[in-house]
Amino acid sequence: MIQTIYAKLPRERFSYLERAEFMNGEEQPFRDSLTASMSKYGFRDPIYCWYNSKNWGDKIKIIVGNNRMVVATELNIPIVPAVITNFKAEESPLEGQVLKTDEEVKALFFLPEKLHVRRDKNGDIDQVTPAHFPTVKQHYV
Numbered sequence: 001m002i003q004t005i006y007a008k009l010p011r012e013r014f015s016y017l018e019r020a021e022f023m024n025g026e027e028q029p030f031r032d033s034l035t036a037s038m039s040k041y042g043f044r045d046p047i048y049c050w051y052n053s054k055n056w057g058d059k060i061k062i063i064v065g066n067n068r069m070v071v072a073t074e075l076n077i078p079i080v081p082a083v084i085t086n087f088k089a090e091e092s093p094l095e096g097q098v099l100k101t102d103e104e105v106k107a108l109f110f111l112p113e114k115l116h117v118r119r120d121k122n123g124d125i126d127q128v129t130p131a132h133f134p135t136v137k138q139h140y141v
Contacts, residue, residue, distance in 0.1 A: 002124040003089035006046065006108055007096030008081050009060070014049065016062040016069040023070070030134055031067070037140040038071050044110040044140055046081035048128040052088035060084060064129055083108065083128050099125070111139060
């Protein structure tokens with residue numbers, strides 16, 4: 001059974017990507033804005049992750065929110081809000097609020113009207129994408 005939940009977990013539970021462009025200064029204005037926002041407000045939007053997927057196994061792998069995790073690590077933010085799609089929920093359940101509707105997912109985000117929830121052919125959530133930060137940063141900083 002595939003299940004999507006909302007949970008707040010320790011930062012160390014997540015596996016994330018440190019994108020070269022974000023790390024080496026090519027995206028410095030974006031990074032500075034994101035850091036300013038997270039310094040002031042923390043996480044305004046949860047990250048989106050997969051758990052028990054074919055590609056990532058038993059890691060909680062961040063699909064959307066890698067840059068926020070880099071900044072959270074730098075700011076030493078210990079607890080991370082996450083929307084997690086668990087591809088083996090019966091075998092390896094995660095505790096959290098079960099999310100069944102798009103409205104339940106959108107209610108967790110600062111700009112819910114800008115959020116896109118994608119579902120696969122079976123109706124299971126397979127992507128949660130907020131607006132591209134540079135286009136909405138004025139609402140966050």
